[in-house]
Amino acid sequence: MYRYRKGFRWMGMGLLGLIGFAACNNTPNKEGVTTDKDSLTADSAKMAYLAKTGTAPKPPEQPFMADSNKLYVYLTFDDGPQPGTSNCYNICKAQAVKATFFMVALHQQRKRDGKQLVGMIRDAYPQFLLANHSFDHTMEHYKYFYQHPEMAFDNFMRAQDSLAVPKKIIRLPGNSGWVLQNQVKTSHLVSAVAHRLDSAGYNVIGWDLEWNFNHKDARPVQSPEKLAAEVDSAFSRHNEHIRKNVVILSHDRMFQRPADSASLVKFIQIIKQNPRYVLETVDHYPGIKK
Ligand SMILES: [Zn+2]
Structure with missing residues (x-):
């Protein structure tokens, strides 16, 4: 029971994070206009990731560029x-x-x-x-x-x-x-x-x-x-x-x-x-x- 409640609380925190993430991440489409459809698609992808892994998705890794002077x-x-x-x-x-x-x-x-x-x-x-x-x-x-x-x-x-x-x-x-x-x-x-x-x-x-x-x-x-x-x-x-x-x-x-x-x-x-x-x-x- 405890585990169940804890799971829900955790998921709730994750969802709040995702809502916040989606709210500040409405990128414009080709015409430069942000649509509800765009953010809904991105949102459902993040929801699917959360459901599968139990963690919020990490931002993509930045490519590493070696410095030739180092x-x-x-x-x-x-x-x-x-x-x-x-x-x-x-x-x-x-x-x-x-x-x-x-x-x-x-x-x-x-x-x-x-x-x-x-x-x-x-x-x-x-x-x-x-x-x-x-x-x-x-x-x-x-x-x-x-x-x-x-x-x-x-x-x-x-x-x-x-x-x-x-x-x-x-x-x-x-x-x-x-x-x-x-x-x-x-x-x-x-x-x-x-x-x-x-x-x-x-x-x-x-x-x-x-x-x-x-x-x-x-x-x-x-x-x-x-x-x-x-x-x-x-x-x-x-x-x-x-x-x-x-x-x-x-x-x-x-x-x-x-x-x-x-x-x-x-x-x-x-x-x-x-x-x-x-x-x-x-x-x-x-x-x-x-
Ligand atoms: Zn060894």
Whole structure:
């Protein structure tokens, strides 16, 4: 009963919003005259969207135009939701920078607040992008996983559904490969699944640099200054996969401790000091299929 009433109240709020939206959105027709018929058609489309999704339609996304004077840095966090995910989120939020979270569906199921953390990232677009890092991270049997491309493909599809990933963007567990518009560049092991994902319209994002971690306690290896110097060097030596773009791999769990969270803050601050650097989400990486 409560749920029913709450649903109606919610719908009522949505309808009020739509009426307001329609009231200030009467665009003129070809003759420059706004008719009731026009606004009724637009209104019924919005009503249908609300009925289907339970949310008011979002305004259309603005096309992204890269600035040729800038150098793009993509901060990516893998394997969440895990301890450390909320620190990464809060730090990037406080620093007002963009980041991408490649998440694992099984970790969402296993972590008490997993669904909430994934939802928090998903809802924070365009500052944060939720992307697909498989259903179960291959259960750490990488070779077997990639040697069975149909099984691996289904694993990614299951994650896409379970995490409600908004875009067709994947990172392969344990393997840096690239699948973009007219480009599949991977190791031999993952080539079959990469082509399978490509034909289904998916992108795969690898990395140019890794913020390494100690596998015993998940603490970062490079200092923030050292990592920032590696970013500078990747640009100046043209070591990027695509010029003027550097993708950094890191992991949520590296930033659980206050001292390591402080390193993440420091790294972001160093990057922000360079006026040519822009922190972006990977859906704006060049050559991404829409
Ligand atoms: Zn991973």
